[in-house]
Amino acid sequence: MNTLNSILILFVAFLAVFCESAFNGLRNLLGAQIDLLPALMVYAGLSAGLPTITLVAVSGGLFLDSLSANPLGITIFPLFLVGFFIYTQRDLILRDQLFAQTVLGLSASAFVPAITLLLLLTGGHAPSLSWVSVWQWIVMSVGGMAATPALFLLFDWFDRTFSYRSSHEASSFRPDREIRRSRR
Amino acid sequence: MDRRYNRMLKRSHYIALGAVALLTLILLNLPSHTTARLKLAVGSLFLPLFGLANSSDQLANKAGDAITTRSELLKENDSLRRQNDELRLEAMQAQDTVRENARLRQMIGWQQTKPWKLKLGKIVLRDPANWWRTVQLDLGSRDGLRENLAVLTTDGLVGRVSAVGLTRSTVVLIGDSNCKVAAEVIDTRDTGVIGATDPLDNSLVALGFLSKNAKLTPGQTVMTSGLGGIFPAGIPIGKIADSRPVEYGLYTEARVKLAANLSSLDEVWVLFP
Numbered sequence: 392m393n394t395l396n397s398i399l400i401l402f403v404a405f406l407a408v409f410c411e412s413a414f415n416g417l418r419n420l421l422g423a424q425i426d427l428l429p430a431l432m433v434y435a436g437l438s439a440g441l442p443t444i445t446l447v448a449v450s451g452g453l454f455l456d457s458l459s460a461n462p463l464g465i466t467i468f469p470l471f472l473v474g475f476f477i478y479t480q481r482d483l484i485l486r487d488q489l490f491a492q493t494v495l496g497l498s499a500s501a502f503v504p505a506i507t508l509l510l511l512l513t514g515g516h517a518p519s520l521s522w523v524s525v526w527q528w529i530v531m532s533v534g535g536m537a538a539t540p541a542l543f544l545l546f547d548w549f550d551r552t553f554s555y556r557s558s559h560e561a562s563s564f565r566p567d568r569e570i571r572r573s574r575r
Numbered sequence: 576m577d578r579r580y581n582r583m584l585k586r587s588h589y590i591a592l593g594a595v596a597l598l599t600l601i602l603l604n605l606p607s608h609t610t611a612r613l614k615l616a617v618g619s620l621f622l623p624l625f626g627l628a629n630s631s632d633q634l635a636n637k638a639g640d641a642i643t644t645r646s647e648l649l650k651e652n653d654s655l656r657r658q659n660d661e662l663r664l665e666a667m668q669a670q671d672t673v674r675e676n677a678r679l680r681q682m683i684g685w686q687q688t689k690p691w692k693l694k695l696g697k698i699v700l701r702d703p704a705n706w707w708r709t710v711q712l713d714l715g716s717r718d719g720l721r722e723n724l725a726v727l728t729t730d731g732l733v734g735r736v737s738a739v740g741l742t743r744s745t746v747v748l749i750g751d752s753n754c755k756v757a758a759e760v761i762d763t764r765d766t767g768v769i770g771a772t773d774p775l776d777n778s779l780v781a782l783g784f785l786s787k788n789a790k791l792t793p794g795q796t797v798m799t800s801g802l803g804g805i806f807p808a809g810i811p812i813g814k815i816a817d818s819r820p821v822e823y824g825l826y827t828e829a830r831v832k833l834a835a836n837l838s839s840l841d842e843v844w845v846l847f848p
Contacts, residue, residue, distance in 0.1 A: 406624075408703060409621055409624045411703035424703060444591075449598065457613075457614045458700055459703050460704070460707035460745065462602075463602050463605070465599070468595060468596060471595045517753070518704075519707065519752060519772060521771075523774065524706065527706075
């Protein structure tokens with residue numbers, strides 16, 4: 392993970408929030424808008440360092456809340472929790488497996504809205520909640536699940552295309568197996 | 576060495592977690608006017624994208640115009656001209672009624688009503704969070720907008736302006752918990768308050784605090800009563816869908832089918848009192 396990749400994650404977060412607000416095809420079709428930020432946090436948690444995870448959570452949360460009636464900053468903490476948890480457990484996660492990506496995407500996309508709503512209700516706000524909200528939650532979770540592997544494909548392609556790879560990575564030379572000849 | 580490195584790494588984890596929690600707490604406890612300014616500042620980062628989306632929309636419209644045939648345009652022009660003539664006749668009749676009404680009001684000594692001043696705005700964004708019913712308009716304080724102005728379409732009431740920036744403003748839609756409307760059933764003169772949306776159908780809203788003796792039948796027209804102080808009287812809201820007694824029969828609650836289709840809003844009118 393290099394700086395370029397971190398910038399790309401931030402840019403995708405920015406675009407994702409704009410698209411969620413400006414394009415309502417899915418909202419009109421399914422009755423709920425899909426949130427791509429939890430899926431982005433899954434990618435950041437598995438691929439980036441803690442500073443990038445923090446930056447994506449803070450900026451993504453601020454972007455979303457600035458275009459929403461949410462109190463400013465309320466989405467930051469749930470997003471960060473997702474990224475932080477995955478980051479601390481990432482040695483145990485098979486990042487390239489489609490199954491792992493979808494399960495993490497589903498869990499993150501279900502977790503973030505639930506915790507955001509919990510924080511809103513704890514703070515005395517009154518979001519519109521009804522039986523439709525359950526359907527919206529399901530749509531958001533499944534949408535996030537579908538988006539996660541797509542994001543992995545996009546970022547991995549970007550990484551392969553633009554990142555520098557040193558040539559000796561593919562070499563089979565191992566210094567500990569070097570045969571030393573001596574005169575005896 | 577390895578253990579010390581791991582300990583340092585764990586410490587940095589906790590520092591990051593603490594810093595984010597602290598930042599969230601600080602942001603949530605900021606004064607409301609500071610939060611509103613911060614929101615506008617962060618939201619203004621999206622201005623280039625708004626411009627881009629607007630330009631592409633205009634381009635698409637122009638392309639659509641180029642495709643439309645001359646015969647279609649002539650047909651549409653003819654139909655619009657006929658509609659315009661009909662509306663002119665209706666307006667002439669209405670003006671006569673207005674003059675008569677003003678004369679009668681003067682005779683009794685009632686306060687004169689002012690004609691509506693309206694400004695057309697375009698919906699540029701919807702709330703990305705599913706639990707709020709708000710939209711953003713392309714009008715702001717430089718267009719004379721201020722908080723609590725009524726927003727409507729030709730079908731009926733849409734909501735009220737809840738926050739105003741220089742070039743954009745937020746409209747909270749009818750049915751959201753932050754948009755209560757004092758309403759009146761026209762046929763029976765019963766008054767109540769429009770509250771939250773129906774749990775299963777977003778086009779229905781609850782009309783609460785109606786008298787227990789209210790005689791409501793489906794299809795009766797509901798309009799703003801002008802009692803709340805925000806919405807002027809006489810804006811159509813919708814029609815009664817059904818009603819039932821609530822709170823052990825102390826009140827009646829009705830469901831109102833909204834006149835305006837809130838899921839396909841494109842252009843709206845802001846009403847200046």
